[in-house]
Amino acid sequence: METPFEIFLSAPPGLEPLLQQEVAEAGFDAPELAPGGVVTRGGWPEVWRANLCLRGAGRVLVRFAEFRAFHLAQLDKRARKLDWGAVLPKGAACRVDVTCRNSKIYHDRAARARIAGAIEAFGGTVSPEGALRVMARIEDDLVTLSLDTSGELLHRRGWKEAVGKAPLRETLAALFLRASGYDGSEPVVDPMCGSGTFVIEAAQWAAGMAPGRARDFAFEDLPSFRAGEFATLKAETDVPGREAGLREAGLLFHGSDRDDGAIRGATANAERAGVADLCRFRRAAISDLERPEGTPGLVMVNPPYGARIGDRKLLFGLYGSLGAVLKERFAGWRLGMVTSDGGLAKATGLDLRAGPPVAFGGLTVKLYQAEL
Structure with missing residues (x-):
């Protein structure tokens, strides 16, 4: 993956400007509003810091590939050309989610099968229970592939065991x-x-x-993860x-x-x-x-x-x-x-x-x- 890459930080619709304010205060690069969240750019250390330190983000997604595809065969071919090893560990168990909108590829299950085939050809496995999550959005024939680096939603801080009625995230x-x-x-x-x-x-x-000081993250299982650097980052916070x-x-x-x-x-x-x-x-x-x-x-x-x-x-x-x-x-x-x-x-x-x-x-x- 080229650095810097696009990082998407999710927020409840209507509250994106508040997350943008937090992201800017935290020193991330030029955060921009997007539907359902905020977009910034950076490398893997910024991904780790966003998961660890941002209070308002629900997930941190890395957008690792983007290409045009007008039919399923083209999607299959281009997905297989991706360097999956730069994103996923060998043998990784992945869940694949696909949404299609205003595109010639309109069948999300068929699109999912093509992307899953590319991951399996790389050496990964695809399962609804996969610990890692690959997300594909196909809109206006543009395929955007993202990786969820958070795992469990970020409101799960790791300390709440006692929960009242209808708790607020x-x-x-x-x-x-x-x-x-x-x-x-x-x-x-x-x-x-x-x-x-x-x-x-x-x-x-x-x-x-x-x-995020008391929890684990999905990015800790990725080939890009450096445990020593992350430990230093946690200590600095x-x-x-x-x-x-x-x-x-x-x-x-x-x-x-x-x-x-x-x-x-x-x-x-x-x-x-x-x-x-x-x-x-x-x-x-x-x-x-x-x-x-x-x-x-x-x-x-x-x-x-x-x-x-x-x-x-x-x-x-x-x-x-x-x-x-x-x-x-x-x-x-x-x-x-x-x-x-x-x-x-x-x-x-x-x-x-x-x-x-x-x-x-x-x-x-x-x-x-x-x-x-």
């Missing part, structure tokens, strides 16, 4: 935190914390912890003693929930995530929510909504109580609230502004923000 939580103006320098409070996703993500961000500095400065992250099981789970998750000393979880109803001492910060919450959890009619009182408590006790703070129900959001009585619609768990949600 960590990548989505990070993007909503960013959309709410969070930059790691202020306290965060989640009064309906569930498994603690917002609180733990904010604490790790503030502590400078790479989100660690900031020794930063948690202690945050504690001394009084920067803490607070979660509460009325469910005992949620609090136990969130506490255990924070321990596994390495931020237990920065997080404070307690069982409390909304009416018992307390404002932390110190400077104002961000209240970040993903409350239940009728299509997700609970009876919608009973939730109006919950949203009303949340709005009243925030107005009474959190003057000077900001609110970021994720919900699919504009009527429930309005029940808070707060002057809210809504962000773009975002797909989440089969629903469409929005981030509502307010100055308190």
Whole structure:
């Protein structure tokens, strides 16, 4: 593969500009918006760093080949000419996914068989359970081949074992935190914390912890991988003693929930995530929510909504109580609230502004923000 090559970073549609902002801040080369994500360029070290360090990316794909094909025989011939050994290890077990759109090649299964044949001719195996994933997009007769370098989706940070009802993905939580103006320098409070996703993500961000520090990646099985270089990269992302500095400065992250099981789970998750000393979880109803001492910060919450959890009619009182408590006790703070129900959001009585619609768990949600 020629260097630099194209790297695609996936994001939920509607939140691509937030990921572009993060990618630019992280020093990647000229990130550009694309449907469903952000495109940048680089070599394998940039691929490793993107997987390890980007909080909002769902996957990191390497686009390793592009060519025209107007019929299946041409696809077969050109796929067999590729240097698969530069991308895949010999004997690799691969899954192949194909999408066809507005092209003379319109049968995705037939196209998949041709690409699978090229991989098998190289010495690989193709299986729906393959650990590595090759993706082909055939659009307007242009074939683009990509390799998923992440493996499991990147929201699986490696620390969440206890999960509440309808949990928010960590990548989505990070993007909503960013959309709410969070930059790691202020306290965060989640009064309906569930498994603690917002609180733990904010604490790790503030502590400078790479989100992928506790997990494995698909790129570790590729011929391009250099274990020593990656170990050095991981070491460079660690900031020794930063948690202690945050504690001394009084920067803490607070979660509460009325469910005992949620609090136990969130506490255990924070321990596994390495931020237990920065997080404070307690069982409390909304009416018992307390404002932390110190400077104002961000209240970040993903409350239940009728299509997700609970009876919608009973939730109006919950949203009303949340709005009243925030107005009474959190003057000077900001609110970021994720919900699919504009009527429930309005029940808070707060002057809210809504962000773009975002797909989440089969629903469409929005981030509502307010100055308190």
